[in-house]
Amino acid sequence: MSQQAMTMRQAAPRRRFLGSTLHWREVADGYLFMSPWLVGFLLFTAGPMIASLVLSFMRYEIVVAPEWVGTRNYQRLFIDSLFYKSLSNTAYYTFLAVPLQLSVALMLALMMNLKLRFINVFRTMFYMPSIVPTVASVLLWMWIFNPEFGLANSLLRRVGMSSQAWFYDPKMVKNTFIIMSLWGVGGQMIIFLAGLQGIPEHLYEAAKIDGANAVAMFRKITLPMLSPTLFFNLIMGIIGSFQVFTASFIATNGGPRDESLFYVLYLYRNAWEFWRMGYACTMAWVLFLIILTLTLIQFRLADVWVYYEGETPRA
Numbered sequence: 001m002s003q004q005a006m007t008m009r010q011a012a013p014r015r016r017f018l019g020s021t022l023h024w025r026e027v028a029d030g031y032l033f034m035s036p037w038l039v040g041f042l043l044f045t046a047g048p049m050i051a052s053l054v055l056s057f058m059r060y061e062i063v064v065a066p067e068w069v070g071t072r073n074y075q076r077l078f079i080d081s082l083f084y085k086s087l088s089n090t091a092y093y094t095f096l097a098v099p100l101q102l103s104v105a106l107m108l109a110l111m112m113n114l115k116l117r118f119i120n121v122f123r124t125m126f127y128m129p130s131i132v133p134t135v136a137s138v139l140l141w142m143w144i145f146n147p148e149f150g151l152a153n154s155l156l157r158r159v160g161m162s163s164q165a166w167f168y169d170p171k172m173v174k175n176t177f178i179i180m181s182l183w184g185v186g187g188q189m190i191i192f193l194a195g196l197q198g199i200p201e202h203l204y205e206a207a208k209i210d211g212a213n214a215v216a217m218f219r220k221i222t223l224p225m226l227s228p229t230l231f232f233n234l235i236m237g238i239i240g241s242f243q244v245f246t247a248s249f250i251a252t253n254g255g256p257r258d259e260s261l262f263y264v265l266y267l268y269r270n271a272w273e274f275w276r277m278g279y280a281c282t283m284a285w286v287l288f289l290i291i292l293t294l295t296l297i298q299f300r301l302a303d304v305w306v307y308y309e310g311e312t313p314r315a
Contacts, residue, residue: 052281060278073282083283085258086266089174093262094241097178101237102230105185109192110222123193130186138250141180142167167252170259177247177260188233195229196222227306235298242291263287 031038056073060066077083112123129137144151145166153163166176199222207217223230245264248254254261254269267287271280 052284055278056281056285058278060281061275062277063275066278069278073279074286076279077282077286082258082261082266086261086263089259089261090242090244090263092174093178093244094238096175097181098234098237098241100178101181101185101188102233104182105188105233106192106226106230108185108189109196112189112193113196123190127186127190130184134246135250137183138180138247141183141247142251145176167260168256170257173252173256173260177244177251180247181241181244188237191233192226192229195226199225224307228308231298231302231306235295238294238298239291242287242294 055066057068057070058066059069059072108126112119112126116122145153147153147163147165147168150166152166156163164172167173203221203225204217207221212220243264244262245268248260248262248265249268252260254265263283264287267280267283270276270283
């Protein structure tokens with residue numbers, strides 16, 4: 001064996017050692033940079049979630065020591081009429097508000113995608129309500145829907161229609177909150193607008209050459225190309241609608257007749273008004289499972305209607 005070959009064989013283990021050392025040093029550096037997020041996640045997300053799961057099997061009234069009760073809190077849900085009431089109120093709100101929000105946000109995005117003078121000003125105007133603090137927005141809408149001197153009833157009377165009780169009418173209160181929710185569609189509008197601006201212009205030019213009208217281009221180009229954005233807004237809308245709390249807490253506190261008692265508001269009451277923290281943790285985990293189930297269903301259905309760039313849309 002030549003001297004050069006022997007030298008190479010002796011150097012190979014050293015290179016492997018140095019390479020292995022460099023690899024683990026890079027791994028250690030990566031975890032070091034990640035450590036602030038990891039610590040925060042463990043302390044403020046994973047830790048509280050695990051604690052709430054344990055507390056959901058306990059009777060815990062904050063001022064007394066927790067007592068293990070097994071699945072009694074979960075069994076209690078089946079006989080709690082307010083649990084079903086709050087869940088049905090939230091489901092009603094979700095299945096009406098989310099499609100309406102998506103429709104209005106998409107319509108605004110289509111309008112804001114036009115190449116007009118001062119269009120950026122209008123985009124800002126429609127987006128700003130979504131960043132207004134929720135409490136301030138609710139107080140504004142409480143004045144608008146005031147049955148005596150509110151703006152909404154003033155407009156109804158001007159066009160010859162009768163006044164409404166809005167927040168004070170058990171049959172109208174949930175619809176009032178749905179109308180209020182349209183105030184914050186600016187965030188969804190911006191996401192739709194970004195999706196619209198990502199659609200290649202040559203697709204529309206080719207469709208015009210083939211004689212397609214605006215409706216056909218919307219159905220065959222805009223909606224398929226925008227479906228991933230629509231899917232994202234749908235998922236986030238469902239999650240947000242099941243967590244509605246502030247508006248009901250401030251405007252009606254669940255009334256009248258518990259018609260605006262949404263799920264998270266009832267959860268809050270059990271935790272901080274009735275001091276049934278264990279039962280509230282049970283409700284929180286049931287809510288998590290509901291949202292998880294609905295999200296998984298949407299992901300399963302996405303194979304039917306969500307199209308990504310490069311795919312051929314199905315007829």
